[in-house]
C-alpha cells in the first residue's frame with residue numbers, strides 16, 4: 001500500500017508518499033480499506049513539530065477516515081468483512097472519562113493513521129457508518145465534529161443559550177450546525193467577509209469580522225444585552241482567550257479546544273472573578289461519537305466540505321489548511337488500487 005509517512009524529522013520535506021506493507025490485524029483488530037480521509041489543523045501542527053516534538057517516527061499521519069472492513073483478526077465480533085466503518089480518533093476511549101491509555105491511543109500520532117490506503121483499527125475504535133452516508137462526509141467526523149459535539153454537550157447547549165464561535169474551520173462550522181440544531185443562538189466571528197455570508201446562510205444569527213471589529217468581546221456583549229455568551233468554543237488559544245473571557249457571561253462556559261492564535265500565558269483573574277467554567281476538550285469517546293451520529297441522523301445534518309483533493313496531494317491540502325482559505329472541512333479521496 002501507499003501512505004503518507006513522516007520520517008527523519010519535522011517539516012513537509014520529511015513527509016513522503018511511501019510504499020509500506022499492508023498491516024495484518026491482530027486479535028480484536030480490523031483492517032480497513034480507506035475510501036476518504038479528512039485533514040485537521042492538528043495534522044499541520046504535527047508536520048511542523050509543534051503538536052508533539054517527541055513524535056515517534058516513522059509515523060503514518062492522519063486521524064480521520066472512513067472505509068470498508070477487508071479483514072478481521074481473531075476474536076472480532078463487532079464487525080465483519082464488508083462492513084462500512086469510521087475510525088475513532090482515539091482507539092482506546094470507548095466510554096466514560098478520558099484516561100491516560102485513551103489519550104495515548106490517537107491515530108496519526110500515537111499509532112499509524114489514516115493518510116494511507118489501509119488502516120488498522122481496534123474493533124472497539126470504530127463505529128458503523130450509517131447506510132445513507134457517503135465515505136467523504138463520514139471522513140469529516142472523527143476529530144472536528146466530535147470535538148464540537150463534546151464541547152457543546154459539556155456546555156449544556158440548549159434553546160435559550162448563546163454560543164460564540166471563532167472562525168469558520170472544521171470545529172467551528174460543525175459547532176454552528178450542531179448548536180443551531182440544539183436550538184441555541186449562534187454568534188460567529190470570521191476574518192473573511194465571504195465566509196461571514198456563508199455562515200449566515202448556514203444559520204449564524206449574527207456575525208462579525210475580527211479584523212474590522214478587533215474588540216469583538218464588546219460586540220458579543222452588545223448582542224447579548226450586556227450579558228456575554230453562555231458558551232464559547234475557544235479554538236484560538238492564548239491569542240484569543242483573554243478576549244473570550246471578556247465575551248463570556250458571568251458563570252458561563254468556555255471549551256478550550258485549540259491554538260490557532262498561538263500559545264502563551266493567561267491571567268487567571270477573570271476566570272475566578274467571573275466564575276467561568278473553563279473545560280479542556282480532547283475530541284471525544286466512541287460513545288459520544290455514537291450519540292452524535294444519532295443526532296446528525298435525526299436532524300439530517302451533513303458536513304460542509306469545502307474542497308477535495310486526491311490523497312497523493314496531501315501537501316496541497318495541508319497548505320490550504322495552514323493558510324485558512326477553507327470553510328468547514330477538507331477531504332482527501334482515495335481511489336482504490338491507485339498509488340498516485
Ligand SMILES: NC(=O)c1ccc[n+]([C@@H]2O[C@H](COP(=O)([O-])OP(=O)(O)OC[C@H]3O[C@@H](n4cnc5c(N)ncnc54)[C@H](OP(=O)(O)O)[C@@H]3O)[C@@H](O)[C@H]2O)c1
Pocket residue numbers: 039040041042045143144147166167168169170171172189190191192195210235236239240256257258259260261281282283321323324325326328
Ligand atoms: N482539543 C481538541 O480535541 C481539538 C480537536 C480539533 C481541533 N482542535 C484545535 O482547534 C483548532 C481548530 O481546528 P480546526 O481543525 O477547526 O481548524 P481549521 O479548520 O484549520 O480552522 C481554521 C480557521 O480558524 C479561523 N481562525 C484562525 N485564526 C483565528 C483567530 N486568531 N481568531 C479567530 N479565528 C481564527 C479561521 O477562520 P476565518 O477564515 O473564518 O477567520 C481559519 O480558517 C486548532 O488549533 C486545532 O488544533 C483541537
